Amino acid sequence: MDDSDDEEARGRFCEYHAASKDPVDDLVMLPGPLTEHVVLQTLQSHFFNGKFQTRVGSVLVSLNPFGSPPPNRALQTGMKDMFTSLVRNVRNILLDTSVSQVVILNGVSGSGKTHNSHVLLRTLFGDAGGGCQTDSFKYLSAALTVIQAFGSAATANNPDSSRLGYFFENVISEGAIYRTKIHCYLSDPYRVCRSRGRDRNFNIFYQMLFSLTPEERAKYHMTGYHTKNLAYLSACEAGTIDENIRTRFATWKACLGVLGVPLSDILRILSAILLLGNVTFVHGDGLDLVVQGEKELALVGSLLGISVTSLYKGFTQRTKRMGGHVFKACCDQDSANYTKDNLVTALYCRTLLALVKRANSTRSLKMASTASTSSGESFISETNVKNLLSAKSSTQGSRTSINHVLAPKSSEFIGVLDMFGFENIGDNGLGQLCINLCAEALQHLYNTHVFKATEEACIEEGVQCDMDVYYSENAPLVELISSQRTGILSILEDEGRMQAPATDAFIHKIRVTHKKTDFFEESSVGTNFTIKHFAGKVEYNAKDFLASNRECLHDDLLSIFTKGSCNFGFVSHLFSAEIKHLQENNSLCRGETFPVMPRVISSDYVYFSDNHPKTFSGDFHARLDGLLKILVQARPHFVRCIRSNVECKKNVFDTSCVCRQLRSLQVLETLHITATGFPHRLRYRTFNNRYKLIIPKVNNNNILKHDEMKPFAISKVILDVFLQMKEHALPFASAHWALGKKHIFLSEIGHQQLEAVRDEIRRIAATKIQTKWRTYVHMSRWPILKTQLLKRLPSRRLIIINYYYNSV
Numbered sequence: 001m002d003d004s005d006d007e008e009a010r011g012r013f014c015e016y017h018a019a020s021k022d023p024v025d026d027l028v029m030l031p032g033p034l035t036e037h038v039v040l041q042t043l044q045s046h047f048f049n050g051k052f053q054t055r056v057g058s059v060l061v062s063l064n065p066f067g068s069p070p071p072n073r074a075l076q077t078g079m080k081d082m083f084t085s086l087v088r089n090v091r092n093i094l095l096d097t098s099v100s101q102v103v104i105l106n107g108v109s110g111s112g113k114t115h116n117s118h119v120l121l122r123t124l125f126g127d128a129g130g131g132c133q134t135d136s137f138k139y140l141s142a143a144l145t146v147i148q149a150f151g152s153a154a155t156a157n158n159p160d161s162s163r164l165g166y167f168f169e170n171v172i173s174e175g176a177i178y179r180t181k182i183h184c185y186l187s188d189p190y191r192v193c194r195s196r197g198r199d200r201n202f203n204i205f206y207q208m209l210f211s212l213t214p215e216e217r218a219k220y221h222m223t224g225y226h227t228k229n230l231a232y233l234s235a236c237e238a239g240t241i242d243e244n245i246r247t248r249f250a251t252w253k254a255c256l257g258v259l260g261v262p263l264s265d266i267l268r269i270l271s272a273i274l275l276l277g278n279v280t281f282v283h284g285d286g287l288d289l290v291v292q293g294e295k296e297l298a299l300v301g302s303l304l305g306i307s308v309t310s311l312y313k314g315f316t317q318r319t320k321r322m323g324g325h326v327f328k329a330c331c332d333q334d335s336a337n338y339t340k341d342n343l344v345t346a347l348y349c350r351t352l353l354a355l356v357k358r359a360n361s362t363r364s365l366k367m368a369s370t371a372s373t374s375s376g377e378s379f380i381s382e383t384n385v386k387n388l389l390s391a392k393s394s395t396q397g398s399r400t401s402i403n404h405v406l407a408p409k410s411s412e413f414i415g416v417l418d419m420f421g422f423e424n425i426g427d428n429g430l431g432q433l434c435i436n437l438c439a440e441a442l443q444h445l446y447n448t449h450v451f452k453a454t455e456e457a458c459i460e461e462g463v464q465c466d467m468d469v470y471y472s473e474n475a476p477l478v479e480l481i482s483s484q485r486t487g488i489l490s491i492l493e494d495e496g497r498m499q500a501p502a503t504d505a506f507i508h509k510i511r512v513t514h515k516k517t518d519f520f521e522e523s524s525v526g527t528n529f530t531i532k533h534f535a536g537k538v539e540y541n542a543k544d545f546l547a548s549n550r551e552c553l554h555d556d557l558l559s560i561f562t563k564g565s566c567n568f569g570f571v572s573h574l575f576s577a578e579i580k581h582l583q584e585n586n587s588l589c590r591g592e593t594f595p596v597m598p599r600v601i602s603s604d605y606v607y608f609s610d611n612h613p614k615t616f617s618g619d620f621h622a623r624l625d626g627l628l629k630i631l632v633q634a635r636p637h638f639v640r641c642i643r644s645n646v647e648c649k650k651n652v653f654d655t656s657c658v659c660r661q662l663r664s665l666q667v668l669e670t671l672h673i674t675a676t677g678f679p680h681r682l683r684y685r686t687f688n689n690r691y692k693l694i695i696p697k698v699n700n701n702n703i704l705k706h707d708e709m710k711p712f713a714i715s716k717v718i719l720d721v722f723l724q725m726k727e728h729a730l731p732f733a734s735a736h737w738a739l740g741k742k743h744i745f746l747s748e749i750g751h752q753q754l755e756a757v758r759d760e761i762r763r764i765a766a767t768k769i770q771t772k773w774r775t776y777v778h779m780s781r782w783p784i785l786k787t788q789l790l791k792r793l794p795s796r797r798l799i800i801i802n803y804y805y806n807s808v
């Protein structure tokens with residue numbers, strides 16, 4: 001580029017900026033003072049104009065409109081643009097820095113995290129994965145459809161609430177998605193046998209019950225059963241059933257086929273679970289327990305391929321060890337019913353995780369083919385699935401090529417994290433404590449990244465900054481729950497290891513340990529305690545904590561799933577690691593216990609490992625730690641999701657509901673630090689490499705080739721040039737940067753403007769290169785073309801064409 005090009009770029013930047021910048025696209029651009037009222041009003045006006053995403057510097061605030069259609073297509077495009085530019089930005093940073101990136105979606109239940117994560121994945125595939133028409137994307141959407149039906153349930157807050165946290169790891173190789181790995185975090189496994197009130201059981205049960213044909217009902221022993229006479233479903237209110245339930249089930253079945261999982265395997269397990277709910281063990285006249293629901297037990301035996309006698313023994317007998325002696329004892333009714341519920345939870349969780357494993361092992365989740373197979377765009381589109389099924393049967397050849405895709409050279413990834421939001425359901429148990437610990441940990445990550453790091457860096461490098469931001473520090477709260485020594489979860493673990501664990505003793509210990517902790521409050525009710533979370537106070541009932549935490553499977557129960565006594569291969573496979581472990585020693589039953597959930601390390605199965613925590617809280621904690629380790633190595637980008645009203649109504653903007661969430665998500669504090677502080681900092685060398693193109697070429701040669709010139713001095717030259725450009729163009733003539741010891745600090749506005757200049761110069765350069773290249777190509781073809789034309793065209797027209805080429 002020569003000087004005139006530089007001038008042109010600067011001129012165009014001025015025009016572009018003046019014409020296209022909508023000042024309220026980004027709250028940072030709002031004229032002050034930046035109050036809560038102003039923010040609320042701006043979001044409300046955006047909402048009623050169909051604009052559901054607003055930026056606060058690099059943080060995106062997304063409002064859930066609950067399905068209200070945008071008023072016009074232009075705005076729809078505008079909405080998509082916010083995610084498109086986020087995805088582009090994330091991808092560009094990864095390409096520039098080789099540092100993994102992760103988009104973290106936070107917000108309360110029903111705020112649209114899952115919906116937005118899907119939009120982001122779709123956009124990412126559009127940008128770096130060959131688009132939504134690729135087989136890889138369709139496999140991913142089929143996998144998600146299958147997993148979501150298993151992992152979501154209707155709650156008081158959201159009819160489609162994810163009871164799973166998702167982390168989508170898109171491994172990037174040479175700028176494109178190489179493969180997508182789904183990591184799932186189960187927060188609520190006991191819902192399958194303990195759902196009640198407005199919180200329903202998992203969605204798949206309702207879909208199945210409402211959609212099975214009479215023949216299928218007969219095959220899976222479901223004839224005559226409905227939500228009212230199945231104990232696991234009748235405990236909760238049926239509420240309104242989704243009118244599309246049959247279509248959803250049909251799609252789910254088709255997607256299962258895409259993953260290559262036999263439908264009958266899954267339906268046998270689901271039916272057995274529902275029927276087990278109607279089986280209860282009670283004390284009889286003799287020693288043996290009496291079965292209430294004998295018919296159902298027999299049906300379960302037939303579905304699981306196990307004899308009724310074996311099933312009965314598995315539930316009611318226990319091998320015990322005492323003084324080196326091993327003997328069998330009969331269980332009491334509570335213990336037998338407990339074992340049954342544990343088996344149900346284990347069957348459900350293990351089936352779900354087997355599906356996740358299957359989805360991740362499907363080779364087609366690796367990026368390879370970009371062949372288009374359909375035009376459907378939806379995640380859960382039937383057309384997509386049908387086309388994919390036909391493609392699956394007809395593209396064995398292309399699958400071979402998938403096998404030969406080279407492994408990526410690095411392990412860089414773009415992650416999308418959709419974890420459970422903060423929860424307060426009234427009757428809060430151990431599950432809610434773990435969910436809220438996760439929400440706190442992610443809030444801590446946000447605080448560290450957005451507030452702390454910015455503040456500390458300024459102090460460290462002696463940069464003066466007028467930041468006047470008070471954010472709520474929640475590190476002590478994370479400690480309160482998860483500290484290895486005094487955390488509530490660790491006290492729970494210790495109590496669980498006691499000879500006779502007792503809830504009263506556990507409550508006493510946490511009260512003694514934390515009575516002076518700010519975030520902890522004793523409660524007037526016996527087993528209750530309250531924690532003041534960042535999003536509000538939550539009262540927990542510890543009544544079931546110990547029981548929920550020690551749920552385990554006895555070897556007597558697991559031994560009925562060995563190949564000798566169970567002829568249903570899929571269910572045997574779900575317990576294969578434990579069975580293998582038992583078989584390695586001589587006797588199957590020797591009083592050993594195993595965790596309900598299989599061990600999952602990353603997304604790969606390790607069904608059983610000696611050193612992994614065996615309790616629910618320990619397991620959850622270990623997984624959360626693993627996730628945080630991945631997250632701290634990547635650069636985070638935050639999307640703060642907000643629900644527009646509590647009732648899930650379209651076009652309703654409830655100011656108090658939105659305001660509560662704005663406060664808990666610290667949107668105003670984020671706005672203040674972004675508007676008044678220096679949220680961006682770059683090393684001098686990085687800054688120079690990124691923005692040196694701003695310096696006109698003549699000066700550029702002189703300055704940048706001057707070896708003795710320090711990076712610091714070069715940065716100053718770049719900034720001077722930039723300031724001269726901007727003084728003519730923009731209202732922000734003052735400097736939006738500060739020079740630190742190692743870094744250059746940029747304000748949000750300064751950063752945005754530098755980026756805009758850089759983009760415009762690059763765009764003009766690219767156009768110039770394209771023009772030159774196209775001219776070259778055409779000119780080099782001209783002699784041949786001319787000869788061909790000479791043969792065909794009258795000489796007058798040829799003269800005109802000749803004139804055109806010469807003038808080019």
Ligand SMILES: Nc1ncnc2c1ncn2[C@@H]1O[C@H](COP(=O)(O)OP(=O)(O)OP(=O)(O)O)[C@@H](O)[C@H]1O
Nearest residue numbers: 064066067109110111112113114115158161162421
């Ligand atoms: N931008 C949007 N446009 C239209 N509908 C939306 C949008 N975002 C979310 N919804 C709808 O709102 C409902 C709740 O969204 P979603 O399930 O994504 O919330 P969530 O934050 O993931 O909730 P949970 O934490 O309970 O899983 C869904 O029915 C979803 O389809």
